[in-house]
Structures are given as structure tokens and as C-alpha cells.
Amino acid sequence: MVKAATGKVVTLAMVRVLLFGRLGDLHSDDRINIELGSEVQTAADVRNQLSNEFPSLGKALAEPQTLIAVNQKIVDANHQLSIGDELAFLPPVTGG
Amino acid sequence: MSEVLVSELDFDLGEEYQNLCLDLPSVGAVVTFVGRVRDLNKGNEVATLELQHYPGMTETLIQDIIDQAKQRWSIERARVIHRVGKLEPSDQIVFVGVASTHRGDAFSAAEFIMDYLKTQATFWKKESSENQSQWLEMRETDLAAAERWKK
Numbered sequence: 676m677v678k679a680a681t682g683k684v685v686t687l688a689m690v691r692v693l694l695f696g697r698l699g700d701l702h703s704d705d706r707i708n709i710e711l712g713s714e715v716q717t718a719a720d721v722r723n724q725l726s727n728e729f730p731s732l733g734k735a736l737a738e739p740q741t742l743i744a745v746n747q748k749i750v751d752a753n754h755q756l757s758i759g760d761e762l763a764f765l766p767p768v769t770g771g
Numbered sequence: 772m773s774e775v776l777v778s779e780l781d782f783d784l785g786e787e788y789q790n791l792c793l794d795l796p797s798v799g800a801v802v803t804f805v806g807r808v809r810d811l812n813k814g815n816e817v818a819t820l821e822l823q824h825y826p827g828m829t830e831t832l833i834q835d836i837i838d839q840a841k842q843r844w845s846i847e848r849a850r851v852i853h854r855v856g857k858l859e860p861s862d863q864i865v866f867v868g869v870a871s872t873h874r875g876d877a878f879s880a881a882e883f884i885m886d887y888l889k890t891q892a893t894f895w896k897k898e899s900s901e902n903q904s905q906w907l908e909m910r911e912t913d914l915a916a917a918e919r920w921k922k
Contacts, residue, residue: 695825696895697906747828763825767909770822770853770894771806771865771885 688712690756692721693763694732698741701732711756718743718762719752740767774849775833777824779856782866791848791870798847800874802881804867810860812907816900822855822864825893829853836887840869843883844876851884853894883920890917 688711699705702725709721722743726733735741742765745754756762772790776782784805792798808820837849852866867885871877896907 693825695823695893696897699823700906744825744828747825747831763828765825765893766895766906768890768892768894769896769907769909770824770892771889771913 688758690721690758690760690762692725693761695763696766696769698732698735698764698766701735702729709762711758716755717752718745718750718754718756721756721762722752722764735766736764738766741765772850774837774851775830776850776852777826777829777833777855778852779854781854781863782852784863784866787850787852787866787868791850791868795847795870797872798870799872800877801868801870802874802877803869804865804881804885805863806865806885808858808860808862808864812898815898817860817898818901819899820858820862820864821897821899822853822858823895823897824853824855829893832892833888836884836891839887840880840883844871844880845873846871846876846880849880849884851888853888853892855894886913886917886920889913 689708690711692707692709694702694705709715709724715721715724722736725736743750743752744763744765746761788801788803791801810817833851837851840846846869848870850868854864858864867881869877869881890913897904898907
């Protein structure tokens with residue numbers, strides 16, 4: 676929720692995008708807010724929008740080994756997003 | 772005590788061992804594993820290792836791995852600690868401990884947990900030497916190690 680200039684509170688249809696590992700280095704910030712709309716409804720749509728704006732990030736997001744999680748659960752790219760969702764792009768893990 | 776801990780703080784192996792068998796007289800076997808930061812990785816001299824993770828999801832995934840191990844083997848108690856943040860060569864990164872009645876279960880479960888943790892838990896390592904830093908890539912050997920438990 677944000678307070679508009681009129682003082683009225685408006686709810687924006689946002690999802691929060693998190694970029695982990697090397698994906699975070701391909702963008703100025705590893706957290707991005709994206710607005711849902713008629714063109715942006717699924718995880719794949721978010722990926723496409725980011726690809727248009729940031730081609731090198733888009734290329735890495737589209738790699739088959741990059742996993743997608745919504746609200747911390749692995750989903751596939753055509754997962755329908757809801758307002759307030761947390762969408763994370765996960766490159767191959769390297770812990771241990 | 773929770774079975775999973777992700778923390779910037781170091782851990783004490785002796786203390787973890789004591790906790791694994793505390794008040795469990797049926798435990799006849801305790802296997803512990805400690806992973807440490809190496810000073811050389813693929814020929815590069817490592818100055819620091821930065822570990823990033825996905826808070827919340829990481830703990831859930833590790834707990835799920837422990838639960839899978841409990842379904843496959845007889846385990847009295849298990850514990851996984853994984854450190855995050857900035858680490859240096861010789862620092863401890865990861866602890867896996869399993870207590871069971873007999874050693875076979877403890878050995879297998881500890882190895883299973885470690886193999887799955889390496890390929891499934893949401894951690895990412897960035898290695899820095901004097902003049903460069905890079906995110907590490909997953910190793911084929913780690914994938915193969917996890918894959919063999921599926922047979």
C-alpha cells in the first residue's frame with residue numbers, strides 16, 4: 676500500500692522479485708518490485724518483462740537450470756501470481 | 772533443540788556431539804561430519820568465501836531432507852548447522868550429525884543428508900581471491916553423489 680498525493684491509500688498489484696547468487700549481480704538490486712497487470716500474470720511473464728528491460732539478466736533467468744519459487748515453494752514458469760507474492764529466481768545451488 | 776540451524780556464528784563440534792546423544796541411552800552410534808573452507812578451489816587461491824542463502828526456504832528444505840532420511844533409516848536424533856556470511860579458509864561451514872542405535876543407519880543417513888544438502892538447499896557461494904571474485908558453479912560430482920541415492 677502507498678499513500679497517493681491526494682492522501683488516499685491505494686493498493687498496488689505488486690509482486691516482490693528476489694534474485695539469488697550470480698543473478699543478483701546482473702541487476703543493480705537483488706530485490707525488484709513488479710506490477711501485475713494484463714500482460715504480467717505468471718512467473719514467465721515477469722521473466723519476459725525483466726528480459727525486455729535487462730537482456731543479460733533475462734538470458735540467465737531463462738536458463739533451464741534456473742528454478743522459480745513462489746512464496747518459497749518451487750513452481751513452474753506458468754504459475755499464476757497473486758498480489759503480494761514473493762517470486763524468487765534460483766540459480767543452481769552451491770552450499771555444503 | 773531444533774534440528775536445523777542456519778547462522779553466521781561458528782559451532783562447537785564437542786557441544787553438538789553431546790547434544791546428539793543427550794538423554795538417549797539407546798544411541799549406540801553417532802556420526803558427525805564437518806565441512807570446512809579449503810584454501811584452494813580448482814587451483815584458485817581462496818581468500819574469502821561469501822555464503823548467501825534464502826532465509827526460510829533454506830531451513831524448510833534442510834528439514835525436508837532430514838525427514839526423508841528419517842523415513843529411510845532408523846535415526847534417533849539429527850542436526851544440521853550451515854553457516855552463512857563471510858568465511859575464510861579453515862573455517863567450518865557445515866555440520867551434519869546423526870545419532871542412531873547402530874552405525875549403519877548413522878553412516879548412511881549422514882552421507883545422504885550431506886549429498887542432498889549440497890544439491891538442493893538454497894545456498895550460494897561466492898569465492899574471492901586477491902584480484903577477482905566469482906559465484907561458484909554446481910559440481911557434476913555433487914550431482915552424481917545425490918543421484919545414487921535414488922537407485
